Structures are given as structure tokens and as C-alpha cells.
Amino acid sequence: MAELSATSGIPVATIKYYLREGLLPAGERSGPNQSLYGPEHLRRLRVIRGLLEVGGLSVAAAHQVIDAIDSDLGLAHTFDIAQRTVSPLIDPATLSADAVAQVDEALSGWHVSPENPGRLAAARVLQTFAELGQPDLSGWVPGYAAAALAVAEADLDEIDVRDDRESKTEMVVIGTVLGDALFAGLRRAAQEHVTSTRYAGGAR
Template structure:
């Protein structure tokens, strides 16, 4: 299909497609003339991936470029996961975090195979540090419950990846699932909060 047809099928304006091509987010089409290229289903699929990363995942173009490069690479899934996590996570330095906050996270993650500079470990320590600064130091029941939920979500993530048939689709799911999974979990948390609140604190029925 020509670019105008690709634009119509994807809902992405031609000018935006040209921008993605210039930025290397979208691979070039097959040349069919001096100023003409043809595009296939793979371009339509990639456009949908790009829009998901940018519009729903909230990534910058530079960050989307990094994760798309990971999809197109021949890296193993573990390495691809690492790239995806670090791309979508805040860049934190261990030295900027309170040692007691890191120790509290490590107590919760005891037995987990997590590297010292894992972005989730560092981000969790920053959250706990902030809670302490706000006068909320005792989270002994809340944080372990979150950790247990996170393990269940991680199992679901990997089950979904394992269900994919080939490496390309597995890698794509690693990247997209990492980005959009964050958005999905936050959305479901909001719905669950309303549900549990209604169950616990619902006003009594009118007489």
C-alpha cells in the first residue's frame, strides 16, 4: 500500500508517518519509484506499536526508539526486559537514597533474584523514603502485600510472553507489556479501590 493508504488504515497522519520514518521508529518501505514507497502489514503493525507506546504508555520519542530497537535486536528476552524496564523507569542513583529505605525494600524482596541497581528496587526505596519524610514510617503490612501482588503480576506477564509462538512476538510482548502493563495495572487498581471501598464503607440503605 502507498503511504496515503497506510495513513488511512492506521489513522496516523501522513506527516506523522514521515516523522516516524525520519526518526527511525518506522522502517522504510520498499521503493517503487523516485518518490514512492510501498508499505506492508508489518508497517501497519509497527505504527500501532508506536502509537501504543507514545499515546497510552506515555513514552517520549527517544524512549520509544530505545524499546523499538530492543524489539528489532537479536538480544535474549532477559536482556530485552532489562532494556524495557530501564527505559520506562526513573533514572535513580543508589547513593541518593537513604540506606534504611533500601534496607526496608531488601527485607521485602528477601529471596528475590534482583540486582542492586534494579530500577524497581531503587524506585521502591524512593517511595518508602518519601513516606518517612511525610511522617508515615510504618508500612509493615502494606508493602509486603504489594510485593505479593507484584509477584502475581510478574507471573502473569511471563505466562503471557511464553504463550507467544515466536521470538519476535515474544520480544514485542516484553516491551509492550512492560510499558502498557504499567498503565493497565494502575487503571485496574483504581477500579479495585472503588470496589473495595464500596464493600467496606458503603452507606447503609435508606430506611
């Protein structure tokens, strides 16, 4: 474990915590107080760190995501688990009909279930805008929908180039979690770029 800690850069106490929580599989016993750890443990530690530190998941949520990686479920089912794990739970009854209708108009022609967490989250955002006196987003939402569709295509393209089921499943789960953080980061950079080109000469 000391070597695993040194290689991964993760403290021994943290590794033991991951073991207790079932996030990291146990090593192979080599003595009364010693176990052997291999490359799969190092890889799993990096996955855990990505989920917790970059993705911002709780330990319980990370456990669900890792269980999905280790399962033999199909990719579509794994995607569903990943989405629901990283998305807030929203009661459809709390959403206004107008907000839901706006989202459904933007998603027209898409194969999206009524309980899809993204659909519900988008409706809640639009409802909040309406409550803040910004009800007309007809020029904004379609642009976001088009960008989201392009990102989803990129997500699936990245999964398709993986060779085996394990790496595909891992990309489904990790990509769902870290892809949100990546897109948010790129959006911030793009906002500065477009602002500087559209309003040239303005102060940063």
C-alpha cells in the first residue's frame, strides 16, 4: 500500500478509506498485514479521484458510478445510471407547464424520456428565469440545444473509438461526470473570446 500511495500520490489513510467504502477493490493477500496491488488499483484510484475531486461527487454517488462501471449492463443502461447519479433529483410536479413546454419545443424530434434528468433540469432553469422576469428565451434556448446535441455526438464518438467494453463503460461514466466540468470550462473561455471579438476595445 505504501508503494501504491507513492505512485498515485494519494495518502495511505485515504486509500484505506476508499477500501472501507468499497470504492477500491481489496488487494491480493501476501501476508498477515500486507496485500499486493496492481495496475488496476492504480487506475481505479485515478478514476475515484477524478469523480470526487474534479467531478465533485459524494462518496455515495461515486460508489453508484463505480458499480455501473463494474457491472455487465449495456451502454445505454449505464448512461442512464450515470446521468441520474450526477443529476439533482427534481419532482416534475414542481415545474411549470410553460417551462416544460419550452424545453420540449427545443428538444423536438429528440428521443428523450419524460423523466430524463436533463429535461427536468432545463425546465427548472427556464422556470427560474421566468420567476426573475426573463421569460422570453426563444433566441437562447435553441442555441444551447444545438450545442448540447453537438456535445452529445462528440461524447458518443469518443466512446465508439474505445476497443473493449470496460473502457467504453468507463468512458460513459467518467465522460458523463467530467464532461460537465470540461464543457463548463470551455464555455467560460468561449465567453471571453466572443466578448473580446464582439466588444473590441472593452476592458477585461
